Amino acid sequence: MTKTVFIDGKKIEYEGNKTLLEIARENNIYIPSLCYHPKLGPASMCRVCVVEVEGMRGLQPSCATIPAEGAKVLTNTERVIEARKTVVNLLLSNGNHNCLSCEVNGDCELQDAAYHLGIEIPAFLIEQPEERDESGVFILRDPGKCIKCGRCIEGCNRLVVNEVLDFGYRGGEIKVICDNDIPMGESTCVQCGECVQLCPVGALIDKKAIGKARTWETHTVRTTCPYCGVGCQLELHMKEDQIVRVTGVEDAQPNQGHLCVKGRYGYDFIYSGDRLTTPLIKENGVFREASWNEALDLVAGKFKQIIQESGPDTLAGVSCARSSNEDSYNMQKLFRGVFGTNNIDHCART
Amino acid sequence: MTEAHPVASYFLKRALKKGAKLIVVDPRNQPLATRADLFAQIKVGSDIAFLNGLMNVLITEDLYDKKFVEENCEDFEALKSKVLEYSPEKAAEISGVPIELIKEIAHTLASIKPAMACYTLGITEHTCGKNNVMSVANLQMLLGNMGLESAGVNPLRGQNNVQGACDMAALPNVYPGYQAVTSKESKEKFAKAWGNPNLSEKVGLTIPDMMAGLVTKKVRGFYIFGENLANSEPNIAHVEKELASAEFLVCNEIFPTETTRFAHVVFPSTAWGEDDGTFTNSERRVNRVRKIKEAPGMAKPDWWIFKEIAKRMGYDWESNSAQEIWDNEVSVLAPAYGGIKYSRIEKDGLQWPCPTVDHPGTKFLHKEGKFSRGKGLFKAIDWTPPAEVADNEYPLMLSTGRRLFHYHTRTQTSRVGLDQILSEETADISFADAEHLGIENGEYVMVSSRRGSVKVKARVTEQIPPGLVWMAFHFREGNANWLTNNVFDPETKTAEYKACAVKIEKVK
Known part of the structure; x- marks a missing residue:
């Protein structure tokens, strides 16, 4: 059934049960959001995606609001902008959101929101950030950049079900912790990196990417x-x-x-x-480098000689379960179509 | 599954959160076992007895899917009379799984449909590997868990393209697309396509027979493409003797390995990311792989190397890229891939069978109970013990597998930083055996079988029951394959990596 909603006066028709944020995104209307991720669904944590809905009291989080038929929604009123600004300003002051060398500079949802709201310098005093956790072999945690949106926690618990991350402590002390608040490298974390992929900011970083x-x-x-x-x-x-x-x-x-x-x-x-970068031929027990022509001629010559002397079934080959279909196809074609033997196998039986 | 197929395990764990039931049958109390509704900690190598015991309960208590069995299967009577020999009491005695648990698992299975059976090499790497697989199939047919989505018999393939290597016929008995080499029709088809009327109708050798042939000189020229047999095959000392006796050994490789040491000629190959192509996953889905960089030095694509050898032996192959090989040869010669072309798999891949270019691919097989051979054939199967079992001299059973933080012989994963997480092999043992032998967690011990000894750290863990030692083969030092038994399933020629007898001694 086709449904209707009016966003900033524009009539939009859509199908199915959708949230305001989803409808807006499908129609290229930008509403900043931080805690929402399509894989995780609504979280209603960050309040950055708030909008005004006619007839509803207070501002509504668009990520969690399913509009009534014909609802009239405003995404850009002064009230909405002020609320978003307050939220983003608070987030920016709560840590070290310095973009200069941040790995996600240019691909950061907090930066996008700040840009959209025209915030250059956070309005409040910046708190001293916590130290970075560098103990994970592949993942760097920078709590100073964390906005406590909970996406990493949801992903860790609900999507990959590794159940390592959680919120710890309360109120202003709240933070993302591994197990019972131990360094990531000592925790039960298996470094799958789902949290990094879900992080909207630079609080979880692939170490291998740093500076690249x-x-x-x-x-x-x-x-x-x-x-x-x-x-x-x-x-x-x-x-x-x-x-x-x-x-x-x-x-x-x-x-x-x-x-x-x-x-x-x-x-x-x-x-x-x-x-390995060159063909190698063993001579007197030691490998020496060779040209392709020399090595290929040697192999083809030796195989021809063996076939002539003792028949094709004295050749045998093992193909590779790591390489492509096309590689395996050509190898068995060489054995069957050129040598004339079915002595071709691979490790599927082990 | 959490170690060898981690991403598949996410989906399983998510299903559990939504209320799915999980039954784990494993000698180890592995991570999924702790999440399972029912966990049968089975003795290594007792699978058939256990499965027959389940089927005994299903049949004697009249709990099986009679409609499915009558309409879609045959030889039920043979199965019935065989499994009646395996009372829950007998199954419990052989498998170590309590009688009541066997009954409860059977009752649970009978109460839920669909149920999918997943396994990996714990089923196949036994001297009775083929029979193990057929027993799983017996159970799923008996329960009517075939031809439905989320049902069936699902071997999770270990390597990125082991499915594809089978499909492409890197097997001694078939042409691409599982067309028998013994069939006149297939021979004519491929003889014409490849321009050689003299194709062999004789089924070829399997790896173990090839390796044995190196010693007897039945095999004079041996070509190994991208496999590190010197570490991955059972009984390394024996394997190395075989490789050392090769008259002429050629390897295609991306790195020097323990195996290339034995080669006479080594060709440098392109690695993943250095050529276009396709991999086929466990779901029979043909996925694209793409070139992102040039190969180092003079390294070349493997298909090119084979083509150049063919050219020097009088065959000028036309296809000159992975796409030409797939689109113009594979998908033309193998009917199951007839509809799979590169242009259709730019994004998500397609699952074969996909016979025509407008076919959407096949999500699951045997729909509506229609099996490839017609009716599903029950097999009456007897349990047989592993070729080697614990005795006074070697009182523990060794079983092997893979760990999350490495891949096979580490040709790739030793070069990506994973050694920082897992830097050496361990012998995983129970608290009871550790105490009995006076071994501390982390202490070096000698693990020995009739074939060899390795010095390796003991890891004392609740995952392991008394009497069992569990190891992997990621590291050359402490590699379980110095110990494993080079005995094979008589038909599949799969080695019994999962069971052999060992002893553990303190290192003085």
Whole structure:
């Protein structure tokens, strides 16, 4: 059934049960939000997404408001802007929101909100931030940049169900903690990085990305993870030919944006200085470098000789379950179509 | 699943939060076991007895899906008479799972549909691996848990493209798309496509037979593409003897490995991210992988290396990129991928069977109980113990697996910082055995089997029941494969990585 809502006087028709924030986003109407993430649903924590709804008392969080039929909504009144400004100002004063060297500068939802509201300098005195937690092998926690939106906690508990992060303490002391408030590196955290992917600011950072690139210098390439058989879809954030960081592709099958420690942080083996870079031929028990032509001629010649002397079934090959379909296809084609043997296998049986 | 397929485990854990029931059957009290509604801590290698016991309860108490069995299956009587030999009492005695728990698991399974059975190598890496798989299939057919979404028999594939390597026919008995090499029709089709009338109709060798052939010289030329057999195969000392006796060994690799030491020629390959292509995941979904950088030095794509060898032996292959290979050969020759083209898998991949370009792909198999062979065939299966069991000399059972923070022989994960989290192998043992042997957590011990010994740190944990030692094979030092038994399932030729007898001694 088609429903109607009026946002800033504009008539919008939509289908299904949707929140005001969702409807606004679908129609390119910007409402700043911090605690909301499409994967997590409404949280109504930060109050940055408030709007005025005619006939409703007080300001409504658009992330959690499902409009009545024909509702009239205002997203830009003075009252709304003032409320948002107060919230963002308070958040900015509660820590060290210095964008100069922040890894997410340019890709930060708090920065977007401040920009939208025209806040250059926080209106209140800035509190001394807590020290950073550098104990995680791949994840850096910077509580000074945390806005307590709870997205990391929700993701850790509800999405990947690793159940490490939670809010600890009360009132002004409230903060995100690992287990019973121990350093991340000593906690039960498995460094899956879901929290980093969900963090709207720079409070959770991929350590490997630090100093590699500004967010606007990178482009993304979608690919498939090289580790297990789940086949997670990865977004590689690239600066030239360097992977800066890896995120899961939201909404993609099969992983719906989630990754594990290997998929998110296990990528840089390809840049290792130990890579093999030339064909090698063993002579007197020692490898020496060779040209492709020399090495290929040697192998083809030896295989031909073996086939002539003792038949194709004295050749055998093991293909690779890590490499692509196309590579395996060509290898079995070589054995069957050129050598004339079915002695081709791979590790599926182990 | 939390260690080897972590992302799949997120979805499972989420389902539990929504009220799904979980039954875990595992020798280890692993992380999912603590979340399970029912946990059967089974003795290593007793799966068939346990499963037969469940089916015994389902049949004797008349709890199975009679309609599904009658309409979609055959040889039920043979199954019935076999599982009647496995009373809950007998199943409990062999498996160590209490009688009451066996009954409760059977009752729970009978009360829920659909239920999916997931397993990995704990089922297959036994001398009775094939029978283990068929027993799981027996159970799921008996429960009518086939041909439904979220049901079925679901082996979670360990490697990113082990499904694809099978589909592409890196197997000795089939052409791409599981077309038998013994079939005249298939032979003619591929002979024509590949321009060679002399294709062999003889089923080829499996890895263990190839390796044995290196010693007997039945195999004179051996080509290993991207596998580190010297660390990953059971009984390393024996494997290295086999590799060392190779007359001519060629490797395609991205790094020097324990295996390339034995090679006569090594070709440098492109790694992940240095070429385009496709991987096929556990759900039969063909996904794209993309090139993001140039390969270092002179490294080349593996498909190119094979093409260049073919050229030097008189065959000039036309396809000159991964996309040309897939679009013009694979998807043309294998009917199940007929509808999968690169242009269709730019975003989410497609699940085969996908025979035509307007086919949406297939989410689950055997829909409405229609099996590939027609009817689902029950198999009467007897339990057989592992080839080697604990005795006075080697009183503990060793089982092996993978850990979250590394991948296989660490060719890749030793170079990405994961060593900072997990820097060496451990032998995981129970508190009871640690106390009995006077071993402290973190102390170095010698673990020995009839095939070798390794010095490794003991990790004393509640996950492990008395009598069991559990290890992985990520590290060369302390690698479980110095100990594992190179005995194989007679048909699948899968090695019994999951069970052998060992002893533990203090290091003096």
